[in-house]
Amino acid sequence: MAHPKRRQSKSRKNKRRTHLKIKEPLLIKCSLTKEKHLYHHAYWNNDDELCYRGKILFKKK
Template sequence: MAHPKRKTSKARRDKRRSHHRIADVPLAECSNCGSMHRYHHVCMECGYYRGRQVLNVSK
């Protein structure tokens, strides 16, 4: 089994990990109330998904 010949420096290690961050969640505007929600998810403000009500949300 192969072993590293030299210690990987912190700078080289962190350069490699620079793309490991968590991506921002893309948001869509609700067609019913106008608030922002995740794509393909029910709007938690009004309970609508794709133009019809699927949740009863009490305010």
């Protein structure tokens, strides 16, 4: 197992950890239903229509 020869400083450790952030999800407004949803994901509109990219993909009977 590899062991470091010298201890890393706090500033060096913190520089490395700056990229470990939680990103907020990409939301987009649908042109058809005007609802916000996750980008590149299909979503249910009123629990009976499956919408994606401004088109209805599937309708429940």
